[in-house]
Every structure is written in structure tokens, then in C-alpha cells.
Amino acid sequence: MRLHTLASLIRRKPPLTEESITVVDQPMLKRAISAAALGNMMEWFDFGVYGYLAVTLGKVFYPEASSSAQILATFATFAAAFLVRPLGGFFFGPLGDRVGRQKVLAITMIMMAAGTFAVGLIPSYASIGIWAPILLLCARMVQGFSTGGEYGGATTFIAEYSPDRRRGFLGSWLDFGTFIGYSLGSLLVTVLNGALGESAMVEWGWRIPFFIAGPMGIVGLYLRLKLEDTPAYRAQLDEHDAKVKQAESAGREIGTIFIRFWRPLLICxxxxxxxxxxxxxxxxxxxxxxxDVIGRSQLSSDLMVLLSMVVVVLLIVGIGALSDRVGRRPVFAFGAIAQIVVAVPLFYLLGLQGIWAPMLACAVFGVILACFAAPTASTLPALFPTSVRYGALSIGFNIAVSAFGGTTPLVTSALVDVTDNNLVPGILLVVSGLVGLVSVVFLKESAGQPLTGSPPQVADADEAAATYEVARREAEALPA
Structure with a gap:
């Protein structure tokens, strides 16, 4: 933990005392991580299923279009769900700052499960015509709106429960759930494609993965209802503050976020x-x-991408722990620089015949992605104070995901189609790497430090005593 930060807490008003240091409830911390990670797992289970079923869904919902138009239409529906994510962030984020993180995360879990489950119930285009893609779009919109409050709330929840010195390690479990969910969804589709064949998948098999969302949502909701709100959130809400927060409008908080916290918002x-x-x-x-571009078989393609996900799953928790020791900025910077240097060559390898060169490229992409995924859940919440953390993080996250993340498949597919250049995806990754590297330059290191506006959080009473003693001695050594 940074000594100067601790020393400044001793000198603030009211000053830091040993009693004001938060000792984390370990059983509640484990439940919080499990509940948050399961929600992310369900969200990305849906994304994995949708991405791997893109060709099949195109045939089910847009059968009269050409094969390339089917893919573009499917990705357009995928991207459309991201258009409402900022609305979800603007709604659920400030709501989570006013009524509590736990309540809002329970609501988003219900909506995510319902939206995903509903996709499996939609009749095909052959049955109801144009209403089929319209209903698909509506179900994706519900899912997109709910996920607008999911990741910001989940990262806030875990960060506000975690001891300062282990926030990177514990936060990485959230995105571990992300890639486990994606891997399970993609693996399920791969197995179904192999077992049922194209005809049965188009006829009825595509529905199976979406139906699984119902039971997953019930389990996730049960876990989230068993949680208490975070120590940081409860600490800032005495009786007077609670009344003020309840009376404060969402519009006022959103205005505060854009006016007072625009710098960390841009970094986010x-x-x-x-x-x-x-x-x-x-x-x-x-x-x-x-x-569609390289011409590989469906099974080969699915297994290649699954390799990237396995690499991320194997590395993410270790890199999260590493970020607690070396800092968040070096981990992000390494990943961004690596992406700038190797993205285009890796897409060249992906286009080669055979199996070893594409496998190597997928594995390297997995390493780079792990460098971004591991420190994100611990870095973003540290940008904002407790009073606006959920709202600011949800807004910043969803603006970026909607504008640049969710549109990536659609934009990339269209550019490759127009330019007939298979290296275009690598060029787009170089651009995003440059954007990220600039953000890292302006990012303040937060590893080992208390969240903004909160006292230090530690794992046990002995660590609380030791932390206070170190802070006291450092404060005495600083010039008056």
C-alpha cells in the first residue's frame, strides 16, 4: 500500500483511526465474488452462444437474404442491443448509488435471464415472417438494457468488498466468470453442431443454449439476494446521507459525473x-x-476461438495477482504495446493454411486479452468516489462498449467485405491499442491503495493494526 496515501489519511479530518479501517467479512466477500461472477458468466454465456450461432441464426431469422447479408443482419441485431446499453447504464448506475448495489444487481440478473431465455421461445421466420427478427431484436434490447447496469455494478460490488492489497486478484475473478461463461456457451454450441448437424440446428437445436439461461438466472438471483450491500456504500450512508441520496435525482448525479469527473470518465x-x-x-x-472469410470448417473455427478463451481462463487470475504487485498500469501498457506490434502479423497467421500458425495466433491473442481483462475490474472502480462510483462506471463502460465494442463485429465484417482485405481486423486492433495506451499514460496507479473517498480495507484485525501503525509512523516522518 502506498505510504504517502496512508499518511495523508492520518492527517485528514476526521483522521484515520485503527477502528475506522474496514476489516472485510471474508465469508461475505466469497459470496459477493461468486454472485457477481455468476451474473457475468450468464451474460457472456449468451454472447458466446450468439457469436457461435451467428451463421445458424442468420438462416433462421433472415432466410431470404444472401449468406453475407444474413451475417451482417445477425451482427446488426447483436450491435443493436448495445445501443440501449448506455440507457441501461444511465438508469441502473445512478439508481445503484441511491438505493444500493445489491438491489440493482438483483434486478439486472432477472432481466438478463428473461431476455436470453425469451430468444429461445421466438418462432422462426418460416412460421411468423418479419415478426421473428423483430421479436429477436426486442429480446436483445431487453438483455442489452439490463447488462447496462451489470458490469459496472459487479465491478463496484467486488471492489468495495475486497481488501486493498488483493483487489486485483479478487477482481480478476469477475472476468474469469466472463470467459468461463463464453467458453461454456461456445463449447455447448460446438458440441450441438457436431452432434445434431446443420439441418437439426437450424430447425430446433439453436434454441437449447438459450433455454439454459433460465435456471442459471434463478441460481444467480438466489445468490445475490443473500448478499448485504458493500462496506464502502454502507459507510457513507448515515441516516442523514441516506435521506439526501434518496432525494437526489438521477439527472443531477449524471450532470455531476460529466462536469466534475470528466477526466477519469475519459480514461475509463x-x-x-x-x-x-x-x-x-x-x-x-x-x-x-x-x-466466411478464411473458409475453415465450423468445427475447426470453433475450436480455434475456444483455444483463445482457454488461454485467458488459465492466465487471468495470475495476471490479476501480478497487478497487485507490479501495478495496474504496467499490465495494461504491456498488453496495449503488444497488441500494437503484433495484431496485423497475427491476422496474417490466422489466414494461413494448416493448424499450427492459426493456433499460435489465437494463443497470443488470448495472452493479450488476459492482460486487459485481469486488471479491469480493480482499475475502473478506483477512478471514482463511492458516491458516484456505480453511476460513473456504468456510464463510461457502456458508452465505450456500445460505441466501439459491440459494433466491432458489424464494422469489421463490413470493412472486410468492402475492402477485400483480410488484415483490416488487425489494423482496427492497432488503433484500439493506441487509444488504450494513451489512456494508460494518464491513469493514476491504484494498486494497493484505498478506493477514493474510502478508508483502507484489510483482510483481518492484525492487518488493520499493522496498516495503522505504518501510516502513523509515515505521517510523523512527513514534514509539517
Whole structure:
């Protein structure tokens, strides 16, 4: 933990005392991580399923279009859901700052599960005509609106429960859930494609993965209802503050975020752009790139992308722990620079015949993506104070994801189609790497430090005593 930061807390009014240091409830911390990660897992299970079923869904909902138009229409529906994500962020984020993180996360869990489950119930175009893609769009909109409050709330929840010195490690479990969910969804579709064949998948098999969202949502809701709100949120709400927060309008908080916190908001948008352009390029676009652009078999393509996800799952928690020791900025910077240097060569390797060169490229992309995913959940909440953390993070995250992340498959597919250049996806990754690197330059290091506006959080009473003693001695050594 940074000594100067601790020393300044001793000198503030009211000053830091040993009693004011938050000792984390370990059983509640474990439940919080499990509940938050499961919600993210369900969200990305849906994305994995949708990305791997893009070709099949095109045949089910847009059968009268050409094959390329089917892909573009499917990705357009995918991207349309992201248009409402900022609305979800603007609604759920400030709401979470006023009524509590736990309540809002329970609501988003219900809506996510319902939206995903509903996709499996929609009749095909052959049954109801144009109403089929319209209903698909509506279900995706519900899911998109709910996820607008999901990631910002989940990262806030875990960050506000975690001890300062382990926030990177514990926060990385949230995105571990992300890639486990995606891997499970993509693996399920791969197995179904192999077992049922194209005809059965188009006829009825595509519905199976979406139906699984119902039971997953019930389990996630149960876990979230068993949680208490975070120590940081409860600490700032005495009786007077609670009344003020209840009376404060969402519009006023949103105005405060854009006026007072525009610098960290821009940094948040830049880091999320870096992470999510890479994320959606690999998870949502690459399966179709392999099949429709390179001409690989469906099974080969699915397994290639799944390799990237396995690499991320194997590395993410270790890199999260590393960020607690070396800092968040070096981890982000390494990933951004690596992406700038190797993105175009890796897409060249992806286009080669055989299996080893594409496998190597997918593995390297997995390493780069892990460098972005691991520190994100611990870095973004540290940009904002407790009073606006959920709202600011939800707004910044969803603006970036909607504008640059969710549109990545559609924009990339269209550019490759227009330019007939298979290296265009690599060029887009270079651009996002440059945006992210600029954001890292202006990012303040937060590893080991208390969240803005909160006292230090530690794992046990002994660590609280030791932390206070270090802070006291450092404060005495500073000039008056």
C-alpha cells in the first residue's frame, strides 16, 4: 500500500483511526465474488452462444437474404442491443448509488435471464415472417438494457468488498466468470453442431443454449439476494446521507459525473475501448471470420476461438495477482504495446493454411486479452468516489462498449467485405491499442491503495493494526 496515501489519511479530518479501517467479512466477500461472477458468466454465456450461432441464426431469422447479408443482419441485431446499453447504464448506475448495489444487481440478473431465455421461445421466420427478427431484436434490447447496469455494478460490488492489497486478484475473478461463461456457451454450441448437424440446428437445436439461461438466472438471483450491500456504500450512508441520496435525482448525479469527473470518465472509456474491441473481435467476430472469410470448417473455427478463451481462463487470475504487485498500469501498457506490434502479423497467421500458425495466433491473442481483462475490474472502480462510483462506471463502460465494442463485429465484417482485405481486423486492433495506451499514460496507479473517498480495507484485525501503525509512523516522518 502506498505510504504517502496512508499518511495523508492520518492527517485528514476526521483522521484515520485503527477502528475506522474496514476489516472485510471474508465469508461475505466469497459470496459477493461468486454472485457477481455468476451474473457475468450468464451474460457472456449468451454472447458466446450468439457469436457461435451467428451463421445458424442468420438462416433462421433472415432466410431470404444472401449468406453475407444474413451475417451482417445477425451482427446488426447483436450491435443493436448495445445501443440501449448506455440507457441501461444511465438508469441502473445512478439508481445503484441511491438505493444500493445489491438491489440493482438483483434486478439486472432477472432481466438478463428473461431476455436470453425469451430468444429461445421466438418462432422462426418460416412460421411468423418479419415478426421473428423483430421479436429477436426486442429480446436483445431487453438483455442489452439490463447488462447496462451489470458490469459496472459487479465491478463496484467486488471492489468495495475486497481488501486493498488483493483487489486485483479478487477482481480478476469477475472476468474469469466472463470467459468461463463464453467458453461454456461456445463449447455447448460446438458440441450441438457436431452432434445434431446443420439441418437439426437450424430447425430446433439453436434454441437449447438459450433455454439454459433460465435456471442459471434463478441460481444467480438466489445468490445475490443473500448478499448485504458493500462496506464502502454502507459507510457513507448515515441516516442523514441516506435521506439526501434518496432525494437526489438521477439527472443531477449524471450532470455531476460529466462536469466534475470528466477526466477519469475519459480514461475509463479509453481503457474499456482497449479491452472490449479486442474482446469482441475475438469472441464475436473471429468465429465468423474463420468460416466466411478464411473458409475453415465450423468445427475447426470453433475450436480455434475456444483455444483463445482457454488461454485467458488459465492466465487471468495470475495476471490479476501480478497487478497487485507490479501495478495496474504496467499490465495494461504491456498488453496495449503488444497488441500494437503484433495484431496485423497475427491476422496474417490466422489466414494461413494448416493448424499450427492459426493456433499460435489465437494463443497470443488470448495472452493479450488476459492482460486487459485481469486488471479491469480493480482499475475502473478506483477512478471514482463511492458516491458516484456505480453511476460513473456504468456510464463510461457502456458508452465505450456500445460505441466501439459491440459494433466491432458489424464494422469489421463490413470493412472486410468492402475492402477485400483480410488484415483490416488487425489494423482496427492497432488503433484500439493506441487509444488504450494513451489512456494508460494518464491513469493514476491504484494498486494497493484505498478506493477514493474510502478508508483502507484489510483482510483481518492484525492487518488493520499493522496498516495503522505504518501510516502513523509515515505521517510523523512527513514534514509539517
Amino acid at each position: 472509456i479509453g481503457l474499456v475501448t482497449l479491452y472490449n474491441v479486442t474482446n469482441y473481435m475475438i469472441t464475436a467476430y473471429l468465429p465468423t471470420y474463420f468460416t
